[in-house]
Amino acid sequence: MLPRLDDLIVAFDRGLRTVFAPAQSLSATPGEEMPEADMPEERRRRSAALMRVNHTGEVCAQALYQGQALTARDSGAKAALEQAAREETEHLAWTERRIEELGGRKSLLNPAWYAGSFVIGALAGLAGDRWNLGFLAETERQVVAHLDGHLERLPGEDRRSRAIVESMREDEARHATSATGHGAAELPAPAKAIMRLTSRVMTTTSEVL
């Protein structure tokens, strides 16, 4: 039941790399063929802040998946989880690159969010496959709703950021459907409410910090 020491060391190393090393992506960044918008400073700063929030969300996604992988039992859902995790790594790299292009910076709170999300992911993994997948599906549904909000708030002319957010939204919706298809349990309403509250704290703090 308890994770082995070498698995923990690998997980710790992955965490350090996620938070402190530049992310690598395999595919092209969505929207990279589009010209950079000539935005007034205030709008450029807004874009950078929103992309910082999305980057922190992807740091959390990495941690959740790593935590889940550490404790989850073997299952038919494993391949689906791994595919989703690979796409999250792309998201991490896209948002990081976009923050740089906008002259912004990553959130200072990323190490804390990584650690917290890792523990939550590990607990979800311990709860068994149906709950683990249920947690994943609900997380992804909430992320889709969050990204919809960002598509409303991102400057209309910032097509490079919008293309990234739109692609991520598509992937996250697919992750939710895939988790449901693999037998995800429906979480109780209070659990969903706690998750919404936690992500509210994450999004509001990382928008400024």
Ligand SMILES: [Fe+2]
């Ligand atoms: Fe993602």
Ligand SMILES: [Fe+2]
């Ligand atoms: Fe996802």
